[in-house]
Amino acid sequence: MSSEKIGNIRIVKINNGTVIDHIRAGHALEVLQILGITGKEGSIVTIAMNISSSRIGQKDIVKLEDRFLETPEVAKIALVAPEATINIIRDAKVVEKNRVRLPDLITDIVVCPNTRCITNEPREPIIAKYQVISRKPTRLKCLYCWTIVDEEEIIRQFTER
């Protein structure tokens, strides 16, 4: 099995799948939780944590064989790992390389933690909207009740199942 050298370590290459690179150090396990990957799926999952990175100092990497990401999954990763890059691998070659983009406005994927916010009324025909007020750390503001949603709360929502 071929491998690539990152810093002083070698990481196994994948043939088809996704490489999520430049995850903020220490957040790789949360990325796996967001994607619902438990390791029991049978396909290869490689994780490297706290590797030195010229771009973000220290980083984590996740490599997923035979797994491609849906758009909502990418949006969630952008919230917890806003510097991440997502590489699509086919026949052992990088065919697509995208940096996740945290937009200024997020809709729907986060639940307002304020239980008295009208966005938590299931029958109201509204979509929760959040303004990104900080990118490092990620902080959102609910545009209905002005509640601030911090990174810890976002990660809690994405990883609690």
Place this chain on the structure above:
Amino acid sequence: MGVLHNLISIQDLTRDTIDMILDHARDMEPLAVKRSKVLDGKIMACLFFEPSTRTRLSFESAMLRLGGSVLGFAEAGVSSAGGKGETLADTIRTVERYADVIVIRHPLDGSARVAAEFATCPVVNAGSGAEEHPTQALLDLYSIRRMKGCIDGLTISLCGDLKFGRTVHSLAMALTMYDVDMILAAPKQLRMKPSIIAEMEKAGVRVRQVNHIEDALQDADVVYMTRIQKERFPDIREYNAVRGHFRLRREDLELLKKDAIILHPLPRVDELDPDIDDSPHAKYFEQVEAGVVTRMAILDLILG
């Protein structure tokens, strides 16, 4: 369409817009007395999903003094909106066909913004959830300006329940647009949220927190009292201990500057002793009058 469209949050307004509303409130003073027909033919719908005496009657009085008409409900329980489980969105899409402006009070945070999203007519927030009561903040500012001549340069003490009171949240946010010193006097369980204090300090407001009301009186030009609500305390003994400390009595007035004023959004329970009502400091009933002209100004800027 008028100069204003919706009035949902103080945070949507600039200092210039607030000053424009306050100037217009001053222009409304003579019309409040002699009445006007400037909004003749216009209809205001008051949708009060929560009980209110002052705010609702003040809006209705403002509309009637300008020659407009009023409809609505004050008990959501007997309307489709409350009793039959209709969504707020549906209520708004119905009522907008009956009226030219909707005034709404609702228990959920963000409800007025949802109303504005679904209405094609203007919406005025008359109190939503625990966070926003923008017309109360505007009438408080107008009261201060009318009674003190200005807002900039004053020391303003907010006293009582600073955690759950939507009135003080909106007023505090409005005061971030002015050059003021603020003293926040609250029992430790009812202190202002750190996020609001951070916003005030970021805006350059000098904030001092104190635990006793006596410490909020000496330097104040304006003492803004609020009601401490029993239901906020899990233990009644804790409530009884706190309420005694946040009560303004006649002897406390000796600590005040000669020209300091006392305001209160009302209703009061026992945080203002009735025997201070005849003091020249007590301005809370004049504040009620200021509420009518401020709301006249808002309705005229929206519909006029």
